[in-house]
Amino acid sequence: MGGNAVSKFEENLATYVGANHVLSLASGMDALIIGLTALNLPPMSNVLVADNAGGYASLAVLSTGHRPIFCDVNPSDFEMDLDFATDFSDEIQAVVVTHLYGRMADMNSIMAWAKKNDIKVIEDCAQSIGAIQDQKQAGTFGDIGTFSFYPTKNLGGVGDGGAICTDNDLYAERINKLRQYGWKHRYNISEKFARNSRLDSINAAVLDEKLKTLNQSNMRRREILTQYISSFSSGIFFQDRSVALDNVAHLAVGVCENPTEMINFFGAEGVELTRHYPIPDSLQEGLNYLGVDKATPTSHRLCKQVVSLPIYPWLTDEQVNLVCIVAQKWSGSNA
Ligand SMILES: Cc1ncc(COP(=O)(O)O)c(C=O)c1O
Incomplete structure (x- = not known):
């Protein structure tokens, strides 16, 4: 220690x-x-x-x-x-x-x-x-x-x-x-x-x-997120269309109308999606005794709609390409 x-x-x-x-x-x-x-x-x-x-x-x-x-x-x-x-x-x-x-x-x-x-x-x-x-x-x-x-x-x-x-x-x-x-x-x-x-x-x-290699791995994350974003033409919305230096792409999260449908669609193609975060703090069972001072409707909507794509710097090009191909298919069926 x-x-x-x-x-x-x-x-x-x-x-x-x-x-x-x-x-x-x-x-x-x-x-x-x-x-x-x-x-x-x-x-x-x-x-x-x-x-x-x-x-x-x-x-x-x-x-x-x-x-x-x-x-x-x-x-x-x-x-x-x-x-x-x-x-x-x-x-x-x-x-x-x-x-x-x-x-x-x-x-x-x-x-x-x-x-x-x-x-x-x-x-x-x-x-x-x-x-x-x-x-x-x-x-x-x-x-x-x-x-x-x-x-x-x-x-x-x-x-x-x-x-x-x-x-x-x-x-x-x-x-x-x-x-x-x-x-x-x-x-x-x-x-x-x-x-x-x-x-x-x-x-x-x-x-x-x-x-020593943090900047490189952050750059790789940015690259992957950029590829994902440009593969979707519809059916999802991201924080940014272009990923700048103020974003180290820890997660690749978008919002879509029907996250369950999207998760199943990607799952059927071999890509596992998750969700960050499905429950707003104001609706957490262990926190709702606190009450709310003012309604937070946008947060509630986003938490219902968020979907996270896989993102790690060590994803191979093939893995990233697979996600991109499924993204294009998803956009095609949600045009
Ligand atoms: C935004 C945010 N804050 C705090 C934490 C807590 O960090 P730790 O798990 O190291 O306690 C996390 C971890 O997931 C996080 O994502």
Whole structure:
């Protein structure tokens, strides 16, 4: 645990994302929970989360004694709807922005709104490591950026792992304590709500090696997503028609009128599709005791209609071609 491999990976990741501090942790959920704790918000603060982003942010907000407010999303890019968010500007203390499917939300607009209203910003980059907007990496716009190194992530390890990046020295100092029992010095607890959360050395060494080829594997993901998108002429709608540097194509998700039909159609041709995410946070059985502050109809519709195509950098050209051929057939039968 700890040691050179971990600190070397932290340094290299800090250089890669262009942040003053990177602190490694045991998972992406820990990064969200410890990140929210480090903000030191008043108890029961309202934290805005996207309603369609898989529930990770909502769970972290609840674990830290705060209250998630479910935000509706844009029908065009499936990211937080800033007009909706604006209705809550006076009531919220923080926002978790999830760069969903690997594509960054519009951070300049979000940061302008957040600064104006004194709202803290956490960027959940579990799906978006390496994405760039206006020459800045995902995770470096807000107060804190969080990452997951779960094996299927764009930078995937050999087990669970996560990290936080921040330019803020005070947050970094707090996070450093929060991840190790709240210790100021050994056995001397100075931080409340602390825990232990560590990235192990073998995982860190593997991640450090894989970081060297992250840009290449992100490029391959972009290439695959671009091929998929251009193979569909109808029968599905994507966040973008062209895949730019702000999208590291963690997932290849579109929306279609009848996802079950599409899943069966592709399945019959030997291509397995999945869905991210079929249930909005506001309709989750374990969360609906919270009630909703305002209806989120776009999120509800998108969650009913999402379909995910297979995407990994190691897919062969033949596999990608097969998906593209089935995509053309699907479009043909949905013209
Ligand atoms: C957007 C998002 N946030 C947070 C997490 C949680 O990360 P981890 O599984 O490493 O705890 C995930 C993992 O799937 C995720 O996709």
